Amino acid sequence: MSSVSATSAIRKTALNAVHRQMGAKMVEFNGWDMPVEYPAAIGCGIINEHMAVRTGVGIFDVSHMGDICLAGPQALAAVQHISMNDASRLAVGQAQYSALLYPEGTFVDDVIVHRLAEDEHLLVINAGTREKDFGWVRENTRQFDCAVENLSDDFTQIAIQGPKAVNLLQKLTDANLSPVKFYWVTRGKLCGIDNILMGRTGYTAEDGFEIYIPSDEGTSARVWYEILAAGEEFGAVPCGLGSRNTLRLEGSLSLYGHEISDTINVWEAGLDRFCKMEKQEFVGRVALEQARVAGLKRTLVGLEMTERGIARDDYKVLDTAGREIGYVTSGSPAPFLKKNIALAYVPVELAAVGTAVKIEIRGQGVGAVVVPTPFYKRPKKSKL
Amino acid sequence: MAYPTDRKYTKEHEWIQVNGTSATVGITDYAQQSLGDIVFVETPKVGAELTAGKSFGTVESVKAVSDLFSPASGTVTEVNGDLATSPEKVNTDAHGAWMLKLTLKNPSELDGLLSAADYEKFVAEEAGH
Numbered sequence: 001m002s003s004v005s006a007t008s009a010i011r012k013t014a015l016n017a018v019h020r021q022m023g024a025k026m027v028e029f030n031g032w033d034m035p036v037e038y039p040a041a042i043g044c045g046i047i048n049e050h051m052a053v054r055t056g057v058g059i060f061d062v063s064h065m066g067d068i069c070l071a072g073p074q075a076l077a078a079v080q081h082i083s084m085n086d087a088s089r090l091a092v093g094q095a096q097y098s099a100l101l102y103p104e105g106t107f108v109d110d111v112i113v114h115r116l117a118e119d120e121h122l123l124v125i126n127a128g129t130r131e132k133d134f135g136w137v138r139e140n141t142r143q144f145d146c147a148v149e150n151l152s153d154d155f156t157q158i159a160i161q162g163p164k165a166v167n168l169l170q171k172l173t174d175a176n177l178s179p180v181k182f183y184w185v186t187r188g189k190l191c192g193i194d195n196i197l198m199g200r201t202g203y204t205a206e207d208g209f210e211i212y213i214p215s216d217e218g219t220s221a222r223v224w225y226e227i228l229a230a231g232e233e234f235g236a237v238p239c240g241l242g243s244r245n246t247l248r249l250e251g252s253l254s255l256y257g258h259e260i261s262d263t264i265n266v267w268e269a270g271l272d273r274f275c276k277m278e279k280q281e282f283v284g285r286v287a288l289e290q291a292r293v294a295g296l297k298r299t300l301v302g303l304e305m306t307e308r309g310i311a312r313d314d315y316k317v318l319d320t321a322g323r324e325i326g327y328v329t330s331g332s333p334a335p336f337l338k339k340n341i342a343l344a345y346v347p348v349e350l351a352a353v354g355t356a357v358k359i360e361i362r363g364q365g366v367g368a369v370v371v372p373t374p375f376y377k378r379p380k381k382s383k384l
Numbered sequence: 385m386a387y388p389t390d391r392k393y394t395k396e397h398e399w400i401q402v403n404g405t406s407a408t409v410g411i412t413d414y415a416q417q418s419l420g421d422i423v424f425v426e427t428p429k430v431g432a433e434l435t436a437g438k439s440f441g442t443v444e445s446v447k448a449v450s451d452l453f454s455p456a457s458g459t460v461t462e463v464n465g466d467l468a469t470s471p472e473k474v475n476t477d478a479h480g481a482w483m484l485k486l487t488l489k490n491p492s493e494l495d496g497l498l499s500a501a502d503y504e505k506f507v508a509e510e511a512g513h
Contacts, residue, residue, distance in 0.1 A: 025420070036447065037420055040475075046446040047421045242420070242447050308468075310424055310444055333423045333446055362442070 013063035014156045014220035024240060030128030032064040035240035042237070049243035050335040053204050057162035057231055058239035059224070062203075062210065065157055066130035068137055071120040072146030079121045082140050082283055083113060084266060086276040090115040095183045095201055097274050100136065101284030105265040105291055109133050109256055112201055114185055122151075124210075126256045140283060156220040160227065161208030161247075163378075164234040169209050171230045173198065182207065191223045203244065205251025206378055243335075250334045252302060252343065252374035258313065258329040259300055259343055265291055268345070270300045270373075298326065299351045302373035303342040309359065309366035311342035316360040317368075325350055328359065334375060341375050342368070387412065388479055392455065392494055393503035399479065400455040402494060408482045409455060411443060414507045416478040419445040425467040425474065427452075427484050432460045434486060436493045441483070443474070456493050458486035 011032045019026065022042070024035035038044035052058045070078050079087040085098035092115055100108035109129045114122040125133045134150045141148055160169055170177050173196070175188025180200050190196035193213060202208035213223050228236060245255075254260045259269055266275045266288055277285065305311060311331030319325050331342030342359070350357065353372050358365035387393065391401040397415035401408045416422060424444035434440050434454040441452045462485040466473060473481040488494075498506060 040417075045421050246446060308424075310449075312449065335446065 011064070013061055014215050014217045015061045015063065015224055017217065018221050018224055019061065019238075022238060024238070027241070029241055030064070030126075032127055034064060035061065035238075037240040037242045038238045044237050044239075046240075046242035046246060047335045049237055049239040050246050052235060052237045053162040053206055053239060053243065053247055054336045055163070056235040057160060057164040057168050057208075058204075058237055058243065059227055059231065060159040060161065060239045060244055061224070062157045062159045063155065063215065063220075064127035066125040066127065066133060066150070066152040067155060067157075067212075068123040068125060068134055069120065069149045069151050070123070070137075070141065070146050071117075071149070072144075073119060074144040075119045075121050075146040076115075078141040078144035078146045078148075079113060079123075080280060080282060081144070082137060083111065083123075084275040084282060084284065085113065086279045087113055087115065087121065088279070092117055093185055095185060095199055097183075099260070099266070099271065099274065100133065101266065101282070101288075102262060103283060103287060105267075105284045105287035106262045107256065107260040107264060107266075107269070108136050108262070110254060110260060110271075112199075114199060116185070116197075119146075129256060154215055155212040156215045156223075157210060157212055158224065158227065159202055159204075159208060159210045160231075161202045161204040161239075162206050164231075164236075165206070165208040168227065168231045168234055168236060169198065169211075172226060177209075191226045193219070193223075203253055204247040205253065205374065205376055206247070245330075246332055246335055249330050249332055249341065249343065250336060250374070250376035252376075255330060264345075267291055267296055268298055268300065296348050298345045299348050300329070300343055301346055301351050302371045302375055303328075303331075303344050303357065303359070303368045304371045304375075305340035305342075305359070305366065305368050306356075307367035309361045309364075310340045311344075311359040311361070311366075311368065315342075317344050317346055318358040318360055318365050319350065320356055320358065322358070322365055324360075325357070331359075337375055339375075341371075343373070346370075387500040387504055389500045392497035392499065393506075394453060394455045394497060395506060396451075396453040397507075398453060398455050400494065400497065401482075402488070402491070405488050405491065406461065406485060407456060407458070407488055408485050410482040411452065411474065411478055412503070412507075413478040414511075415443075415450075416475050419443065419448065419450060421446045422471045422474045425471045425483060427463040427467070428460050430460050430463060434458055434460060436490075443471075452483065454486075455497060456486070456491075457489040459489070461485050461487055 019035040023039040083098040112124040185199040317326040326346035355370040439451040
């Protein structure tokens with residue numbers, strides 16, 4: 001038994017007691033004690049939480065995510081050097097999806113870059129890679145005149161997601177959310193607290209906001225319950241990591257350790273549109289140039305099961321003759337689409353939409369077909 | 385949750401209800417609660433030979449796959465076809481949504497299984513951990 005070191009190392013967000021009080025099923029996730037789903041007795045469970053986000057609104061504790069601030073005269077130059085997207089295109093108040101790369105063109109992590117001021121950028125990073133990312137960012141920005149600060153423990157982050165998210169949040173803030181476009185941020189008074197950062201971002205393939213409030217337990221709990229109460233008229237429910245995963249999978253959004261990792265490059269992951277090769281030099285660019293010349297061998301595809309069975313993470317992908325050709329990176333039932341879907345790496349010659357493959361499920365080859373991604377795309381519009 | 389006293393239980397969270405030499409098998413309410421939303425139940429074919437304590441199928445929730453273990457040895461005589469199209473019935477009525485029926489090979493195997501009261505105690509301890 002080594003439970004003492006294992007349990008003492010586990011981290012808790014400021015909302016941990018709230019999740020337990022609400023009866024959430026808790027799991028260990030990347031070293032964090034997090035809710036996977038809330039009880040059926042309050043209208044939750046992964047499927048209900050998923051559907052609430054697609055049709056109304058759901059509330060997530062995402063405080064385990066990390067935050068790195070780069071501030072100073074050369075903050076933009078530093079961000080440009082360490083990230084693959086073009087941060088110079090960002091206006092103050094705008095955000096973009098990007099990634100930090102190793103010199104090999106593979107992923108340190110994917111990030112959301114927010115330009116908070118001319119000389120201040122906030123990178124939002126994954127929970128499981130917080131320490132690694134911070135060390136890497138500091139190491140790779142030494143030559144720039146900018147301060148790198150790990151603000152991960154300063155905020156409780158709450159994601160309010162779904163077509164009614166804007167209506168809910170507007171009840172609690174004096175900021176006018178209507179003109180805030182997707183991937184822009186605003187600041188305002190929220191639940192009586194001044195100067196709260198609210199970004200119109202998320203990880204559910206819906207409209208929504210991610211808010212950053214002070215990380216003390218009292219404030220965090222108060223705001224959480226105020227959001228839930230304000231959301232009652234919209235059928236708001238608390239959501240856990242289970243629905244967060246099915247929602248992002250329906251939207252074909254990559255997850256570190258699954259679709260992206262330190263052994264997968266940008267082209268393989270299909271994230272070309274977020275990688276701006278025409279901008280100045282950045283870490284990983286040379287290798288990506290070479291990889292592009294060498295040509296792509298494997299690529300990420302969407303799969304839909306055509307026979308009864310559910311593809312799961314790491315299951316083998318077989319060709320129709322039963323030969324192993326790839327592997328599933330994420331697989332699950334899709335509650336809104338009511339299909340069993342997966343993302344998988346396969347050789348490029350077997351990546352065309354309509355290609356029949358098999359997934360090895362408990363020793364049997366079960367039929368699947370390559371389909372276009374994203375599996376789910378939200379209907380346009382979502383105004384106040 | 386009250387566990388019906390007309391059946392026996394395994395530590396793997398299956399129930400078995402015996403009627404002479406035949407028996408009906410399903411999973412417990414505790415099991416369905418732990419699994420969450422059930423989306424797939426895979427049972428053996430009629431005629432399959434089951435061995436006590438060995439896996440006879442799987443039940444899948446949105447998040448996870450779990451093996452089903454046979455509480456007794458015997459031959460499958462019927463499977464619940466409803467669960468192929470409506471696996472969620474296990475969530476709403478675990479003790480009614482049976483999975484299969486079998487002819488028992490050795491009814492004395494059941495002596496080692498838990499009573500409703502013992503099973504209730506067992507899950508209370510398990511949930512407490």
